[in-house]
Amino acid sequence: MVTPASNLLKLKTEELVSCVGWTTAEELYSCSDDHQIVKWSLLTSETTQIVKLPDEIYPIDLHWFPKSLGIKKQTQAENFVLTSSDGKFHLISKLGRVEKTVEAHCGAVLAGRWNYEGTALVTVGEDGQIKIWSKTGMLRSTLAQQGTPVYSVAWGPDSEKVLYTAGKQLIIKPLQPNAKVLQWKAHDGIILKVDWNSVNDLILSAGEDCKYKVWDSDGRPLYSSQPHEHPITSVAWAPDGELFAVGSFHTLRLCDKTGWSYALEKPSTGSIFNIAWSVDGTQIAGACGNGHVVFAHVVEQRWEWKNFQVTLTKRRTMQVRNVLNDAVDLLEFRDRVIKASLNYAHLVVSTSLQCYVFSTKNWNTPLIFDLKEGTVSLILQAERHFLLLDGGGIYLYSYEGRFISSPKFPGMRTDILNAQTVSLSNDTIAIKDKADEKIIFLFEASTGKPLGDGKLLSHKNEVLEIALDQKGLTNDRKIAFIDKNRDLYITSVKRFGKEEQIIKLGTMVHTLAWSDTCNILCGLQDTRFTVWYYPNTVYVDRDILPKTLFERDASEFSKNPHIVSFVGNQVTIRRADGSLVHISISPYPAILHEYVSSSKWEDAVRLCRFVKEQTMWACLAAMAVANRDMTTAEIAYAAIGEIDKVQYINFIKDLPSKESKMAHILMFSGNMQEAEIILLQAGLVYQAIQININLYNWERALELAVKYKTHVDTVLAYRQKFLETFGKQETNKRYVQYGEGLQIDWEKIKAKIEMEVAKERERSSSNQSSQNTGLKH
Numbered sequence: 217m218v219t220p221a222s223n224l225l226k227l228k229t230e231e232l233v234s235c236v237g238w239t240t241a242e243e244l245y246s247c248s249d250d251h252q253i254v255k256w257s258l259l260t261s262e263t264t265q266i267v268k269l270p271d272e273i274y275p276i277d278l279h280w281f282p283k284s285l286g287i288k289k290q291t292q293a294e295n296f297v298l299t300s301s302d303g304k305f306h307l308i309s310k311l312g313r314v315e316k317t318v319e320a321h322c323g324a325v326l327a328g329r330w331n332y333e334g335t336a337l338v339t340v341g342e343d344g345q346i347k348i349w350s351k352t353g354m355l356r357s358t359l360a361q362q363g364t365p366v367y368s369v370a371w372g373p374d375s376e377k378v379l380y381t382a383g384k385q386l387i388i389k390p391l392q393p394n395a396k397v398l399q400w401k402a403h404d405g406i407i408l409k410v411d412w413n414s415v416n417d418l419i420l421s422a423g424e425d426c427k428y429k430v431w432d433s434d435g436r437p438l439y440s441s442q443p444h445e446h447p448i449t450s451v452a453w454a455p456d457g458e459l460f461a462v463g464s465f466h467t468l469r470l471c472d473k474t475g476w477s478y479a480l481e482k483p484s485t486g487s488i489f490n491i492a493w494s495v496d497g498t499q500i501a502g503a504c505g506n507g508h509v510v511f512a513h514v515v516e517q518r519w520e521w522k523n524f525q526v527t528l529t530k531r532r533t534m535q536v537r538n539v540l541n542d543a544v545d546l547l548e549f550r551d552r553v554i555k556a557s558l559n560y561a562h563l564v565v566s567t568s569l570q571c572y573v574f575s576t577k578n579w580n581t582p583l584i585f586d587l588k589e590g591t592v593s594l595i596l597q598a599e600r601h602f603l604l605l606d607g608g609g610i611y612l613y614s615y616e617g618r619f620i621s622s623p624k625f626p627g628m629r630t631d632i633l634n635a636q637t638v639s640l641s642n643d644t645i646a647i648k649d650k651a652d653e654k655i656i657f658l659f660e661a662s663t664g665k666p667l668g669d670g671k672l673l674s675h676k677n678e679v680l681e682i683a684l685d686q687k688g689l690t691n692d693r694k695i696a697f698i699d700k701n702r703d704l705y706i707t708s709v710k711r712f713g714k715e716e717q718i719i720k721l722g723t724m725v726h727t728l729a730w731s732d733t734c735n736i737l738c739g740l741q742d743t744r745f746t747v748w749y750y751p752n753t754v755y756v757d758r759d760i761l762p763k764t765l766f767e768r769d770a771s772e773f774s775k776n777p778h779i780v781s782f783v784g785n786q787v788t789i790r791r792a793d794g795s796l797v798h799i800s801i802s803p804y805p806a807i808l809h810e811y812v813s814s815s816k817w818e819d820a821v822r823l824c825r826f827v828k829e830q831t832m833w834a835c836l837a838a839m840a841v842a843n844r845d846m847t848t849a850e851i852a853y854a855a856i857g858e859i860d861k862v863q864y865i866n867f868i869k870d871l872p873s874k875e876s877k878m879a880h881i882l883m884f885s886g887n888m889q890e891a892e893i894i895l896l897q898a899g900l901v902y903q904a905i906q907i908n909i910n911l912y913n914w915e916r917a918l919e920l921a922v923k924y925k926t927h928v929d930t931v932l933a934y935r936q937k938f939l940e941t942f943g944k945q946e947t948n949k950r951y952v953q954y955g956e957g958l959q960i961d962w963e964k965i966k967a968k969i970e971m972e973v974a975k976e977r978e979r980s981s982s983n984q985s986s987q988n989t990g991l992k993h
Contacts, residue, residue: 231249232507233246234249235276236501237278237492238495241495242257242259243256243258247275251268251270251275253265253266258499275299276324277327279329280295280296281330282333294310296308299325299326300324303319303323304320305317305318305320305325318349321343321345322342323342326366326368327339329370332414335350335375336348336349336350337350340367345358346358346380346389348378367408368409368410371412372412373415376390379419381410382399384402385399386435402423403427403429404427406423408424409450411453412453414457415631416458417432418430418431418457419432423447426445426447427444427448439792445465446464446466446487449463449465450463450489450490451463451491452492452500453493454497455493461491464487466482468480474778485504486508488505489504496552497554497593498531498552499512515530516529519557521558521576521781524539524558528553528556533547550567550569551567552568554567554592555595557596560599564595564597566595568591570584570586570587571584571617573613584617588606592604593607594635596635596638598640601640601642603645605633606630610630610645612661622664623645623657624664625647628647633647636648637681638682639682639684641685641686641693642661642686644659644660644661644690645660646695648679653678654678654679655672655679657672673695677700677701679698681728682695684730685735692708693708693709694707694708694735701723702725703725704723717755722748725740727740729781731782734809735751736749736809738787740777740789743769744767745768746766746767749766749835750805750838752842755842756842759858760837760838763856764835766831773797774793777797778790785803786799787799804827804832805835808824808832809839811823817845821836833856836848836852846877849865850862850866868880873979875894875900876903879891879907880907888911888913892908892916901927902972909934914938917934918932918951922954927968929964929965930969932951932954932955933965
């Protein structure tokens with residue numbers, strides 16, 4: 217959990233500073249109206265003039281060439297584009313040499329931005345043109361032209377679209393010709409700045425109407441600020457998309473991605489025209505109207521787990537407070553802290569060079585290992601291990617610091633993954649693909665290889681958020697996900713041969729979380745907070761799913777709340793205004809899960825009798841059927857008044873062979889095909905035919921009878937009886953063909969059926985006696 221504020225440090229040049237850009241997390245370049253490009257070193261607090269530009273060049277915008285993705289990653293940027301008021305842009309090296317100057321626009325070039333791959337540059341100008349250039353500064357196309365100046369521009373996450381301003385309107389235009397253009401009125405005044413984040417796919421805009429706003433990529437409004445005293449002159453997303461910064465006259469504000477404000481500073485800087493985040497997302501620099509460059513560090517971040525609260529008090533210091541006994545520990549680090557995560561009794565902290573792993577039992581001796589890449593953008597924890605994500609890849613480590621695996625897939629871009637698109641459990645890693653958003657990659661945690669037979673999990677719609685359950689056996693591992701229609705689905709991650717069912721659990725779900733202690737799922741649905749006490753019910757008996765839910769009104773959480781954590785039986789929800797709300801759910805379902813996982817069925821029944829709640833009995837009924845304990849299932853179904861199911865369970869218990877029992881339990885859960893396979897493998901052909909007759913699968917019943925050359929007359933007799941009941945004639949060609957000239961003799965058929973049942977009983981008892989003999993030996 218985060219509640220950052222900012223530490224401020226101001227440095228001075230002579231004239232208005234128009235733009236700033238970081239090369240590394242400790243080095244920044246700035247350009248000002250006195251034609252100077254200055255390098256600021258934060259380690260030594262020194263400034264160096266890199267180059268003095270010709271007097272006719274007044275810089276407006278600066279953007280460093282992106283560090284290339286993948287293997288050949290540079291440790292720092294080597295050159296940048298500088299746009300200026302004389303209608304040109306300049307490609308300038310790190311040493312200040314102007315490599316190329318290009319005549320680009322009539323009037324000032326107001327902004328220039330490299331795409332994420334560094335293969336193209338977009339510039340916009342006072343002449344209302346949006347132009348795309350190659351890496352070397354050759355004009356590729358004029359994307360659009362309008363009658364008003366374009367003040368700001370941003371690339372879409374896939375570098376396939378461009379977002380730009382047009383007065384009070386925002387426009388998203390794809391690079392492909394004839395593709396649909398999205399345009400909407402965003403502000404009541406001229407829009408001065410935009411930014412589009414590649415991780416969360418959200419858009420920021422700032423205008424002369426003194427407001428800043430957050431939008432999704434379809435132009436839907438997610439947040440609008442109150443009007444400030446002065447126009448908002450700059451906005452910028454942090455690289456990981458969790459925070460953004462807003463600059464105005466004498467104002468610097470730090471906000472959460474949902475819009476609410478963490479911290480407000482009032483530095484004497486004049487207007488802040490440009491804000492740049494450092495690569496690691498720990499600090500920002502602002503270009504100020506009075507010649508200052510303002511630096512701010514994100515501090516006071518907070519993480520909580522059970523009775524521990526960890527706060528980042530300074531860039532290299534954390535404070536740990538145990539709220540039970542008020543004990544306080546101070547943790548000092550050699551380098552600045554970039555990311556941290558507190559869960560499963562461990563605190564994992566990544567600094568610029570190392571990773572520290574603390575146990576909540578001992579804060580004095582952390583385990584420390586060096587990092588390969590440096591800038592960690594995400595830490596995820598499971599009970600047995602944790603995952604680090606940086607620009608170079610995904611790495612899984614044990615809490616003892618041992619490297620376990622590094623899953624990879626073609627076209628993987630780790631710079632755009634976040635906690636919604638990556639999920640970790642004790643045995644599985646799930647990653648949502650960005651190239652095709654309908655696909656989820658599943659990997660074995662221990663090896664990093666694709667799970668099962670390597671089949672991908674593919675859904676019919678784009679997937680927004682994924683979450684793996686945390687407990688239970690690997691074979692039962694489930695993944696829940698929300699798709700673009702806000703429907704919640706669940707499916708098994710085990711993918712061998714047959715296609716696993718993807719089953720819908722709920723609609724209009726905005727956020728979800730699994731409990732860390734047992735497989736209970738919670739989510740916020742439209743106006744309700746819902747807890748699925750046993751989501752696996754959908755695989756066992758979908759009819760009783762509504763009885764296994766807990767629901768309560770969620771209107772108190774206001775619009776767009778988000779589930780932060782689900783620890784034990786406590787759910788923490790962050791409301792749209794940033795405040796945290798804690799909800800406690802009943803502890804009994806978790807105890808029930810524990811009893812069932814240890815096969816303590818009598819204790820489970822006793823607990824349900826003590827609690828006297830329908831939800832508990834319904835959960836127990838589903839759990840018992842899933843674990844093939846029909847005695848407990850019978851008690852539980854009787855308690856919730858499902859009399860028809862109690863009768864069916866009694867019928868199952870009286871079946872002669874264990875294969876028949878197993879087949880009917882599968883049928884109870886709706887797994888018709890598996891039931892049939894079990895019977896056929898056991899040689900119980902008549903029973904396989906009979907279950908198809910009972911379910912009116914006439915085609916399949918006849919197919920089996922013909923294939924195994926047995927009981928064709930039985931199938932035809934039951935079919936005839938069925939048609940007579942409804943007063944219908946036979947129209948099925950196969951039944952007409954096999955029924956020609958056949959006389960139905962019910963006495964003979966009944967005798968055959970009795971023989972089959974006797975044969976099954978005999979077989980079952982001989983199996984049992986041979987097993988007993990084996991045991992005596």
